[in-house]
Amino acid sequence: MLPAMPNRSGRMLSPARLVFVASSTGLGALALHTAARGELGVAEIAALSVSWYAVATTGVLFPRLEMYGPIISAGPSGSMRVALTFDDGPNPLTTRRVLEALGPTRHRATFFVLGMKARRHPDVLREIHAGGHTLGVHGDRHDRLHSFRMPWTVREEILSAARAVEVATGVRPRFFRPPLGHTSVTTVRGARRAGVTLVSWSSRGYDGMRGRSPEAVVERVERTLTDGAIVMLHDAAEHDDFEPAAVRALPLLLAVLDRRGLTSVGLDALLGAADHTAVREGSDGSRRIFSRRRSSAK
Numbered sequence: 001m002l003p004a005m006p007n008r009s010g011r012m013l014s015p016a017r018l019v020f021v022a023s024s025t026g027l028g029a030l031a032l033h034t035a036a037r038g039e040l041g042v043a044e045i046a047a048l049s050v051s052w053y054a055v056a057t058t059g060v061l062f063p064r065l066e067m068y069g070p071i072i073s074a075g076p077s078g079s080m081r082v083a084l085t086f087d088d089g090p091n092p093l094t095t096r097r098v099l100e101a102l103g104p105t106r107h108r109a110t111f112f113v114l115g116m117k118a119r120r121h122p123d124v125l126r127e128i129h130a131g132g133h134t135l136g137v138h139g140d141r142h143d144r145l146h147s148f149r150m151p152w153t154v155r156e157e158i159l160s161a162a163r164a165v166e167v168a169t170g171v172r173p174r175f176f177r178p179p180l181g182h183t184s185v186t187t188v189r190g191a192r193r194a195g196v197t198l199v200s201w202s203s204r205g206y207d208g209m210r211g212r213s214p215e216a217v218v219e220r221v222e223r224t225l226t227d228g229a230i231v232m233l234h235d236a237a238e239h240d241d242f243e244p245a246a247v248r249a250l251p252l253l254l255a256v257l258d259r260r261g262l263t264s265v266g267l268d269a270l271l272g273a274a275d276h277t278a279v280r281e282g283s284d285g286s287r288r289i290f291s292r293r294r295s296s297a298k
């Protein structure tokens, strides 16, 4: 991959961001040029729009490209640590099964919870926290169109989910994984305004699909599991209507980690608070966490 380049504020620009800016500028210039020659018809506008949307959508669907800003998809390698992460809970049945499987082991995980479910099951949140695991937020409801929402709506969704976690456990979540992982320019702005760090993944089990077998989940994760990996799994189904395959796959997955000498830790431990975030005091005394790209981008 091409090296990331620093911008004026010292933040790194990903190659995908450069492609996005260059293609937006290029297509804009082409539109002006075509218009100046009096040739900008409906067909030309459609072709230019399709080209721009193709580039923009690639950035939304593949958050690891970091087209719209900093998103963490893996931790540093070298310490044989990974982060197992679980989305779409809490659910009183399936989340508790995940907690039972992790409990007696040395492995800890991160749970990206939905505010709506968190308010219904604060007791499960307290059990996650008491088990030594990390809590992040996944939005208030599972809004599949959230990447089209305005930054202030994204911020509100994050803050109301974070409030639910804080009311139940006393802990303020610092990490946000958008529903489906879709990340647009407004997602990045909303997350920044809410003071949370955006997190995607480097390995996933596709366990959120009904009918998936635990063996297929393990096989898929094992193939993409590296030192420093962030693994995306589910402790609940989006609509709580089935048990995600990761729940039964978890003991097998933990055995894979043990065999490979890897330990799962919470995201805060994997990423190291001082390493990837900077806390700034606002003039009103509010604390905001700003993510900062690691200098050794990989």
Ligand SMILES: [Zn+2]
Pocket: 087, 088, 138, 142, 179, 180, 238
């Ligand atoms: Zn989800």
